[in-house]
Amino acid sequence: MEHLTRRIENYWDGRSKDFSKSRRLELDGVDGAAWRNIFKKNLPAGKSLKILDVGTGAGFFAAILSKLGHKVTGVDMSAKMLGEARKNLRELKLPAEFKRMNAQALDFADETFDAVVTRNLTWTLPDVKAAYREWRRVLKVGGVLMNFDSDYGDKIFSDEFYTQSKVSDAQLSECDAIKNSLAISSRRRPMWDAGFLEGINFSVRLDEDISHAVHKDKRCDYDSVPLFAICAVK
Numbered sequence: 646m647e648h649l650t651r652r653i654e655n656y657w658d659g660r661s662k663d664f665s666k667s668r669r670l671e672l673d674g675v676d677g678a679a680w681r682n683i684f685k686k687n688l689p690a691g692k693s694l695k696i697l698d699v700g701t702g703a704g705f706f707a708a709i710l711s712k713l714g715h716k717v718t719g720v721d722m723s724a725k726m727l728g729e730a731r732k733n734l735r736e737l738k739l740p741a742e743f744k745r746m747n748a749q750a751l752d753f754a755d756e757t758f759d760a761v762v763t764r765n766l767t768w769t770l771p772d773v774k775a776a777y778r779e780w781r782r783v784l785k786v787g788g789v790l791m792n793f794d795s796d797y798g799d800k801i802f803s804d805e806f807y808t809q810s811k812v813s814d815a816q817l818s819e820c821d822a823i824k825n826s827l828a829i830s831s832r833r834r835p836m837w838d839a840g841f842l843e844g845i846n847f848s849v850r851l852d853e854d855i856s857h858a859v860h861k862d863k864r865c866d867y868d869s870v871p872l873f874a875i876c877a878v879k
Contacts, residue, residue, distance in 0.1 A: 649771050649826060650722070650747070656819055657702075657723040660812065665703035665729035667865060672708055674862040681709055683859070684762075687791060687876050688715075694759040697783060699748045699776075700766030704730030704741065710762070711739040718758075720746040749775040756785045764793040767838070773829045774841065781845055781879055790847065790877040792838065793855070795870040798830030835873040847877035 657664075671677055688694060694715045698706045701719030703726060710717045711734065719741055721727050727743050734741050746752055748763075749772050761780045767773050780790055802824070803817040812820075824830050832838075839849045854871035 649823070653769055653771075653823055654722050654724075656816070656823060657721075658725040659816060661703070661723060661725035661729050663812075664726070665733060668703040668705040669733060671862060671865050672705060674864060676859050676862045676865065677709065679859045679861070680706075681713065683855075683874075684710060684713060684791075688760055688789060695757065696760045696762060697751075697753070697758045697780075698741075699761060699763040699780065700769075701730050701743065702726050702764075704733045704743070706762050706764060707741040707743075708734060708737055708739055711741045712737075715760075717741040719743045720748065720751070722747055749779060751779050751783055753783045755782055756788075757783045758788060759785055760789045760791065762791045765795070767792060767794045768797045768829060768834075769823070769827070770829065771827060773838075777838075777842060778845060781847065784879045786879055788879045790842075790875070790879070792875040792877075793872060794834070794838075794875075795868075795872050796834040797824060797870060798827075798832060798834070800870060835875055838875055842875070842877045847879060850876045 696710050696715050696717050698710065698717055698719040701707050701721050704719055707717045707719040707730060719730055721730070722745065724745060727745055730743050748766065748770060761784055767776065770776050784790060802820045803814065835851055835853060839851050842849050852874040855874045856872045859872065860867040
């Protein structure tokens, strides 16, 4: 497990700079505005929330939520991604705290956060069940978990649908190798996620494809795999 975790970290370290550029482009366009609207609709209005952004990457969600007035803590295992997140938030003059931390073993007390948000993370985790249990643990009662992800398990990244991206052939091959070693890749999602979350006492609302709402910006590289949205209340 430790070797696999380090391999995943190395992969995202290698993609950090290009990934950061893509997220900054996305943040400033129509898709950034669409994400802001999604959070406004699904998070309690009228107060500043304490939010955990798991797998923060280059700080995309942290920037959006901080601008909306929330207190955000972003965690990631990739040191280079966290460096990009800190740089981006500093340039945007937005406050957020970033920490290097394992999404499956969080260093926070029970019921610390009003919301937990994550994007394109769970498909890369060695133990998604452990992660979901941890995220529930750190949520306050009535808190919201919002997970946005895609069912990449039966896809081949080095296949044609990804060849137009800025990711190198070597990185695509490595991504395929990592994905194929993960248990979550054998699950068909998001129905598996919804069932597991209901089993640990979440109330779940599911949208199987929100790509039409948040993948409109022609300047951004998006793949053709549907992006699902899970909104779960503890």
